[in-house]
Amino acid sequence: MEFHSLETRQTALSLLRGGTRNADVARRLNVPLGTIGYWKHLDRATRGECPGSHDPDCPRCDGSPLDAEAYAYLLGLYLGDGHISHYSGHRVPNLMITCDDHWPGLMDSAERAMERVFPSNQVCRVRKVGCHNVKVYSMHLECLFPQHGPGRKHERAIALEGWQQEIVDDHPWEFLRGLIHSDGCRITNWTTRMVGGVKKRYEYPRYFFTNKSDDIRKLCTDTLTKVGVRWTVLARGSDPFNVSVARKDSVALMDAHIGPKY
Structure with missing residues (x-):
């Protein structure tokens, strides 16, 4: 600095x-x-x-x-x-x-x-x-x-007011883009499979949103559901902090409206 x-x-x-x-x-x-x-x-x-x-x-x-x-x-x-x-x-x-x-x-x-x-x-x-x-x-x-x-967001209740929810309902992808740009990412995962006795590597893209607040994660997942994106929750240790989007059709939908950070 x-x-x-x-x-x-x-x-x-x-x-x-x-x-x-x-x-x-x-x-x-x-x-x-x-x-x-x-x-x-x-x-x-x-x-x-x-x-x-x-x-x-x-x-x-x-x-x-x-x-x-x-x-x-x-x-x-x-x-x-x-x-x-x-x-x-x-x-x-x-x-x-x-x-x-x-x-x-x-x-x-x-x-x-x-x-x-x-x-x-x-x-x-x-x-x-x-x-x-x-x-x-x-x-x-x-x-x-x-x-x-006062205090951190994940230590207090977070709920949208009615006028805010109306805006999110009208502009869900912009809201999701803000969440992903701040506390999310688009990454490429990989795995291996045996095909004809040969181990082959497969790569696939995936989106994550990670936040400690149960309320903020729910705002994210509720909005994902409304726009037709299928999601799952992955635990970090015993804490379910990660919202994951990995299905091919849902990733394609996210790519069309959000895409990777740059």
Whole structure:
């Protein structure tokens, strides 16, 4: 992880407050654009000037339009591996999706979904070791993600509200894509068989969704069933954390709508 001096950060904030564009500040100081955006968010949040701190646009509070397709995907990302944080001293909470650097396409998809769900708020990427945190700040995060609460998701009950379930019912594949992109994968398994006295190797693709929360796994499997995907549960030791899709027709259906991460 690359650290920047306090002087560099203060210079950046001075330029940003003066109206200099994020990209120009990043080039001038040789600091990643995502870091500049992150510093700007924190500075504006501390001073109560973050767009989410006073922007009334919220589908749940004032009936503003909601991009339901993007929301279904973002909801899947959040339930799988997302986190809403309330940092001490910051007035505005943030939604953070951690994306492995091996999957730049996933990072782009998460960023686009946030931009579509929160069109009045700026999305930023914060570089970490081997990954980036894709983040958006808004005072309305808990309006749109009422599953947020103290403790880990698998340690508390997780249930969709009626309006959320309607969106998932209308956009099931986007919801599943978010779950798979966050806590799932598409892999190639192999086995051997004796054919005519000769041992032959066979390979076949398979999807997994792994999550400790019984409730979140059930949301996944219920949605899989609704779209016609056959699934099974595989135990990790004695814990049934893995949802598996291995039947050829179901894998083909998943490939048509989701595909491997990239």
